[in-house]
Amino acid sequence: MPGAHEPLVRVEGLVKHFPLRRGLWSRQAGVVKAVDDVSFDIRRGETLCLVGESGCGKSTTARLILRLLEPTAGKVFFEGKNIFELPAREMRSLRKEMQLIFQDPYASLNARMTVGEIIGEPLVVHKLAKGAALERRVKELLEAVGLASYHAKRYPHEFSGGQRQRIGIARALAVNPKLVVCDEPVSALDVSVQAQVLNLLKDLQDELQLTYLFIAHDLSVVKHMGDRIAVMYLGKIVEVADKASLYQNPQHPYTRALMSAIPIADPTVKRERILLEGDVPSAINPPRGCRFHTRCPIAQEICAIEEPPLRMVGEGHACACHLVPAAASASHPAGAGTKAGVEAAEG
Amino acid sequence: MAKRAGREQNSQTPLLSVRGLRTTFVTDDGIVPAVDGVSFTIDRGTTVGLVGESGCGKSVTSLSIMKLIPWPPGKVEAEEILFDGKDLSRMSEREMRRIRGNEIAMVFQEPMTSLNPVFKIGDQIMEAIILHQKVSKREARERAIELLRMVGIPSPDKRVDEYPHHLSGGMRQRVVIAIALSCNPKLLIADEPTTALDVTIQAQILDLLRRLQEELGMAILLITHDLGVVAEMCQRVIVMYAGKIVEEGPVVPLFQEPAHPYTRGLLASIPKMNEDRPRLTAIPGVVPHPARMPRGCRFHPRCQFAKPICEQLEPPRLPVGEGRFAACWMHTDFEPLEAVPGEVSSSAGRS
Ligand SMILES: Nc1ncnc2c1ncn2[C@@H]1O[C@H](COP(=O)(O)OP(=O)(O)OP(=O)(O)O)[C@@H](O)[C@H]1O
Ligand SMILES: Nc1ncnc2c1ncn2[C@@H]1O[C@H](COP(=O)(O)OP(=O)(O)O)[C@@H](O)[C@H]1O
Ligand code: SF4
Ligand code: SF4
Ligand SMILES: [Mg+2]
Ligand SMILES: [Mg+2]
Numbered sequence: 001m002p003g004a005h006e007p008l009v010r011v012e013g014l015v016k017h018f019p020l021r022r023g024l025w026s027r028q029a030g031v032v033k034a035v036d037d038v039s040f041d042i043r044r045g046e047t048l049c050l051v052g053e054s055g056c057g058k059s060t061t062a063r064l065i066l067r068l069l070e071p072t073a074g075k076v077f078f079e080g081k082n083i084f085e086l087p088a089r090e091m092r093s094l095r096k097e098m099q100l101i102f103q104d105p106y107a108s109l110n111a112r113m114t115v116g117e118i119i120g121e122p123l124v125v126h127k128l129a130k131g132a133a134l135e136r137r138v139k140e141l142l143e144a145v146g147l148a149s150y151h152a153k154r155y156p157h158e159f160s161g162g163q164r165q166r167i168g169i170a171r172a173l174a175v176n177p178k179l180v181v182c183d184e185p186v187s188a189l190d191v192s193v194q195a196q197v198l199n200l201l202k203d204l205q206d207e208l209q210l211t212y213l214f215i216a217h218d219l220s221v222v223k224h225m226g227d228r229i230a231v232m233y234l235g236k237i238v239e240v241a242d243k244a245s246l247y248q249n250p251q252h253p254y255t256r257a258l259m260s261a262i263p264i265a266d267p268t269v270k271r272e273r274i275l276l277e278g279d280v281p282s283a284i285n286p287p288r289g290c291r292f293h294t295r296c297p298i299a300q301e302i303c304a305i306e307e308p309p310l311r312m313v314g315e316g317h318a319c320a321c322h323l324v325p326a327a328a329s330a331s332h333p334a335g336a337g338t339k340a341g342v343e344a345a346e347g
Numbered sequence: 348m349a350k351r352a353g354r355e356q357n358s359q360t361p362l363l364s365v366r367g368l369r370t371t372f373v374t375d376d377g378i379v380p381a382v383d384g385v386s387f388t389i390d391r392g393t394t395v396g397l398v399g400e401s402g403c404g405k406s407v408t409s410l411s412i413m414k415l416i417p418w419p420p421g422k423v424e425a426e427e428i429l430f431d432g433k434d435l436s437r438m439s440e441r442e443m444r445r446i447r448g449n450e451i452a453m454v455f456q457e458p459m460t461s462l463n464p465v466f467k468i469g470d471q472i473m474e475a476i477i478l479h480q481k482v483s484k485r486e487a488r489e490r491a492i493e494l495l496r497m498v499g500i501p502s503p504d505k506r507v508d509e510y511p512h513h514l515s516g517g518m519r520q521r522v523v524i525a526i527a528l529s530c531n532p533k534l535l536i537a538d539e540p541t542t543a544l545d546v547t548i549q550a551q552i553l554d555l556l557r558r559l560q561e562e563l564g565m566a567i568l569l570i571t572h573d574l575g576v577v578a579e580m581c582q583r584v585i586v587m588y589a590g591k592i593v594e595e596g597p598v599v600p601l602f603q604e605p606a607h608p609y610t611r612g613l614l615a616s617i618p619k620m621n622e623d624r625p626r627l628t629a630i631p632g633v634v635p636h637p638a639r640m641p642r643g644c645r646f647h648p649r650c651q652f653a654k655p656i657c658e659q660l661e662p663p664r665l666p667v668g669e670g671r672f673a674a675c676w677m678h679t680d681f682e683p684l685e686a687v688p689g690e691v692s693s694s695a696g697r698s
Contacts, residue, residue: 160633163633190572190628195615219546257547258552261546263549263573264575266621
């Protein structure tokens with residue numbers, strides 16, 4: 001295995017700007033800065049969560065990592081290789097290693113294929129199995145995700161949302177990927193079924209040593225699933241840390257506001273709420289300086305002028321805010337939370 | 348805002364009292380009861396949460412009260428729907444139009460369902476005001492600006508002339524709330540008002556609803572699937588499952604000691620910010636299809652406490668503590684009020 005200490009994925013200075021056109025024939029009217037200089041690592045076997053409000057660039061980051069989109073700038077290393085420089089043939093074989101689970105279990109499955117065909121398709125495409133072996137593998141996958149082998153003959157419309165999400169998971173796992181990107185996999189599900197799917201994802205990770213990039217907008221789901229958490233705001237990562245230090249000691253004013261905004265299902269808990277004013281600004285002309293300064297309750301003059309860099313603010317904890325002092329021993333913020341932080345959390 | 352103290356005829360009787368509500372739809376699978384024998388009350392000035400998973404009948408319940416279920420395919424029956432002394436179930440469409448948007452207002456999940464994209468927001472608020480109140484156009488415009496200010500829209504005197512698509516989702520929902528409040532409703536029905544919004548915007552809207560309720564004294568029926576929102580906003584909670592109310596009571600004891608296995612299961616299945624568990628306790632199985640409701644207790648195929656009787660007989664609504672009720676055979680140690688399913692005692696629903 002190439003260097004067990006090397007992260008499975010390293011994202012460096014990733015940028016994606018979408019040209020914005022008004023109408024079909026007009027010239028470019030601006031750019032959407034969907035992802036703007038994002039760097040982080042995903043370690044083998046961990047769950048890295050990306051959390052943030054809608055439009056902050058989570059799905060775009062995911063699609064770049066899977067090379068479903070070409071970047072404006074930046075690199076993504078998968079096991080040490082920059083995927084954007086890989087020739088088509090090598091990229092095709094790499095696609096087996098990274099799979100995607102979608103948010104919408106209704107739109108993501110082909111209605112005209114049987115469940116068995118849907119799950120087996122990646123195996124056929126990559127020429128990994130056929131005939132009886134294919135059938136056996138599909139059965140195995142169905143059982144692994146808590147469905148029954150007779151379900152292979154049925155069509156997606158005969159299944160509930162949670163069952164369809166299981167089908168999507170089985171399909172993603174068919175080719176034995178190393179990395180599974182879960183883009184809001186439970187957002188469309190009812191809570192009782194959401195719990196079933198979250199438990200299943202955890203069990204499969206333990207059994208198959210999977211690495212997850214888990215995207216969500218719900219900080220309580222993220223807290224349950226993640227080892228490390230990266231908080232995004234308007235195309236930037238504003239804070240990265242291991243779970244324990246992020247939740248016990250959030251540093252960035254946005255993270256703090258986000259945490260305090262989550263309603264807690266306990267009527268006896270009374271909290272100080274940080275109410276943010278105004279709306280999330282548009283990614284088309286994001287605010288200068290710190291992108292959060294238009295809503296930040298503690299913004300200073302410098303915040304509107306200078307962009308705060310992501311820097312280490314504690315053991316395995318990085319934050320991009322002028323008012324959070326940098327830690328004395330500075331290591332690379334991309335690996336934040338991977339070192340002492342995780343050990344402390346596990347201990 | 349005008350004070351409404353004088354309008355309260357009798358603060359002892361509940362503002363809304365629904366008895367035996369049953370709404371059916373004609374579908375390809377036959378006649379489907381989406382809401383089946385639902386009874387509850389809402390006291391003046393209180394916030395009552397209606398929770399349950401997708402398809403359990405929350406929206407159909409509220410639309411039935413407002414008589415907004417289209418026939419065909421829907422049909423609403425009820426013993427009575429008493430609102431402020433008037434029985435809505437016996438009202439004509441003309442009489443209902445005077446109630447809707449006036450005494451009872453509604454806010455939906457998607458603000459654009461309530462806004463017309465081709466009219467300025469000010470005109471839409473003014474229209475709502477003029478429809479129900481005798482005021483001049485100028486007065487209505489002033490009142491529209493005042494309402495926009497009240498719901499926290501910055502520079503309302505300029506925003507009043509903007510179109511809905513110039514506003515963000517959160518701002519649009521504020522406009523919808525302004526329209527809903529334009530006639531001082533006694534009851535606001537809010538159907539998932541924050542589900543489509545980001546959490547920091549949801550926090551703003553919930554804060555707004557709480558503040559407005561304090562100022563205006565209206566009652567709120569808050570429909571949501573988010574138990575966190577219920578815990579934060581409501582005094583009483585109604586839990587629905589498969590078209591029926593399974594549990595009802597004041598918020599604190601209901602969350603601390605849920606009496607119905609479904610309520611218990613719901614609470615156990617959500618990840619919580621203030622605790623750490625390696626695994627969530629999922630409820631096995633799925634919500635039944637409305638055309639294939641299980642016999643007896645509708646929850647029995649998913650219930651870990653199910654007994655033989657649960658498969659045979661529907662559990663009655665049983666008292667399980669001060670102002671609390673649960674429809675579950677586990678609670679037969681308590682003296683049942685009525686052994687008839689769906690029947691309600693007159694004190695039911697008050698905290
Ligand atoms: N026009 C209709 N025709 C047939 N069935 C309907 C119709 N409207 C609603 N139903 C059914 O009635 C049941 C209750 O629906 P309702 O919209 O009240 O659910 P809900 O609790 O509001 O769910 P959600 O959380 O998804 O909004 C569902 O099974 C639904 O499919
Ligand atoms: N293909 C595209 N063309 C133009 N803009 C896009 C495209 N995809 C995403 N965006 C924009 O990029 C930003 C980030 O989007 P996305 O990554 O989907 O956010 P998230 O997943 O966090 O909700 C948004 O402003 C979105 O509108
Ligand atoms: S840099 Fe300034 S505006 Fe940005 S989060 Fe920190 S204090 Fe707030
Ligand atoms: S009546 Fe029986 S099946 Fe229904 S919730 Fe109670 S114990 Fe469970
Ligand atoms: Mg997304
Ligand atoms: Mg609904």
